[in-house]
Amino acid sequence: MRRRLKRLWRRNRRQILRVWSRISRTITPTGWFVLFATALATVLGATLHWVEAWFVSVVGRC
Numbered sequence: 001m002r003r004r005l006k007r008l009w010r011r012n013r014r015q016i017l018r019v020w021s022r023i024s025r026t027i028t029p030t031g032w033f034v035l036f037a038t039a040l041a042t043v044l045g046a047t048l049h050w051v052e053a054w055f056v057s058v059v060g061r062c
Contacts, residue, residue, distance in 0.1 A: 027035070038057055045053035 041053040041056035044050050045057050
């Protein structure tokens with residue numbers, strides 16, 4: 001069981017790293033900023049009921 005989990009972890013870790021490297025090469029710094037702003041606005045809008053944050057969240061996804 002332990003050996004199987006270790007093998008599964010290695011395979012998934014390599015795949016995650018491969019996908020992450022492709023994503024990081026594709027997205028520009030401005031894109032990272034928009035992703036961060038959208039995620040932050042979603043969290044703030046949900047937790048603090050800020051209408052402005054929900055607006056930024058929706059606009060960031062478009």
